[in-house]
Amino acid sequence: MNSTRQLLTKIHDVKVQTLCNNLKRCISAKAFIFEKQFDGFPKESDVKLVEEKLPPLRDGEFLAEALYLSVDPYMRAYSVRTKPGKTFMGSQVARVIESKNSKHPVGQYVVGEFGWRTHTISTGEKLPNGFPGAWAIPDFSKKLPLSLALGVLGMPGNTAYFGLLELCQPKPGETLIVSGAAGAVGSIVGQIGKIKGCKVIGVAGSDEKGKWLVHELGFDHFINYKTDNIRLKIKEYAPDRIDCYFDNVGGELSSTILLYMNLFGRIAVCGAISGYNEKHPPKATMVQYPVTFSQLRMEGFIVHRWLDRWFEGIEQNMKWIQEGKLKYRGDGYGGF
Known part of the structure; x- marks a missing residue:
């Protein structure tokens, strides 16, 4: 968990099930549930992979499909505040695939505090701790990898x-x-x-x-x-x-x-x-x-003290990358 470089996990082969009951679509999501507090180094048995059905969207909500998940050292420290039975924490780069929220239309890429899960229904509004539930990624994906939104541009x-x-x-x-x-x-x-x-x-x-x-x-x-x-x-x-x-x-x-x-x-x-x-x-x-x-x-x-200046940092770091003054490196792994 205390890797020296940020690890990014790309989500592949996510099965999306379409159910025809009452003409409503239901998405099957996979999530890692926090089973018990870590004792020393984290173990695979401390989390459990489950599958759950998500309900149809309500007004103001959108459905996001994960593309990249982050694994950061802070998660180990914050885990003591996480209650067992909850989706394990973490940021992700996700694509909006269905929406009833004008701020987050279909096709938009977002960074969401959704945790380790493949699909998430969200309103994008602030979380109880004041952090944003989701923010739209600036349009740098044509020149730089989207995964940087979990790294140097995030x-x-x-x-x-x-x-x-x-x-x-x-x-x-x-x-x-x-x-x-x-x-x-x-x-x-x-x-x-x-x-x-x-x-x-x-x-x-x-x-x-x-x-x-x-x-x-x-x-x-x-x-x-x-x-x-x-x-x-x-x-x-x-x-x-x-x-x-x-x-x-x-x-x-x-x-x-x-x-x-x-x-x-x-x-x-x-x-x-x-x-x-x-x-x-x-x-x-x-x-x-x-x-x-x-x-x-x-x-x-x-x-997050500087939430009101969040994109200032992203834009400046992006400018330094484009000028060749700032270099980055990341490890990527396939699968969920």
């Missing part, structure tokens, strides 16, 4: 864009360090940092990922947190210390990095991957000392 891309620029506010010549740097968010953060004129250090868990970060994405340096002496590497790569830290990982790694922050350094806390699959939260050195003595600004965030 939630992960906006997480990188707003989290870095709004909270860290990087300036030319500053040093930025990114943990989880080879992930869907971290890899974009580092590239935006370079666009803004920063020296960028990426932290990840393999030399293969490090080569990708440096040689393909343009990071200045890479630290392998599994094999390198982190303190020595930070001293080598950041002799003038660190100005901005984009934290995807938490744990002792983050506690160590904070010791090398400059006065008035800025930290954007995006996640804590180091503890997502642990039965007991990992212990880490107290961060209050460096936060106090270096007068650091450390702020956590959820990207």
Whole structure:
């Protein structure tokens, strides 16, 4: 679940059954139901694949057919809030195949918070948590893959864009360090940092990922947190210390990095991957000392804080892709 790149699952061979009773069409949907809370790493038995019949549409509703599902690290952390018996969470790229909603006509592509299911009836309205139930994908599918709406041109891309620029506010010549740097968010953060004129250090868990970060994405340096002496590497790569830290990982790694922050350094806390699959939260050195003595600004965030500017991030990231300044990578798997 804590894959370093966002995984996309394409839906194939979905059987749509047409029933003639009362001249009403009924769609057969498949869904993964959350059976029980994860204990350590997720297991296949923790979810159950079921099939269900969907009723005819009512006014204001539309029927969406999934094309791509996302698998993101945040799901592991949020799963503790999910009640067993519910469709497992997740975003998807879907196509509207039937509609009684003028905002979402047939043929429109949307990103929906529909979870792991093949077909969904929705109104597209806000969810109880305030997040949008669905939003129409901007017209970039002629030039770029639709799946990017779950990556660099969607939630992960906006997480990188707003989290870095709004909270860290990087300036030319500053040093930025990114943990989880080879992930869907971290890899974009580092590239935006370079666009803004920063020296960028990426932290990840393999030399293969490090080569990708440096040689393909343009990071200045890479630290392998599994094999390198982190303190020595930070001293080598950041002799003038660190100005901005984009934290995807938490744990002792983050506690160590904070010791090398400059006065008035800025930290954007995006996640804590180091503890997502642990039965007991990992212990880490107290961060209050460096936060106090270096007068650091450390702020956590959820990207939906910037819902009113959502398409600003998508449009800017798309512009950087078209200019060759922002590169992306994704893994795709067929089947449901």
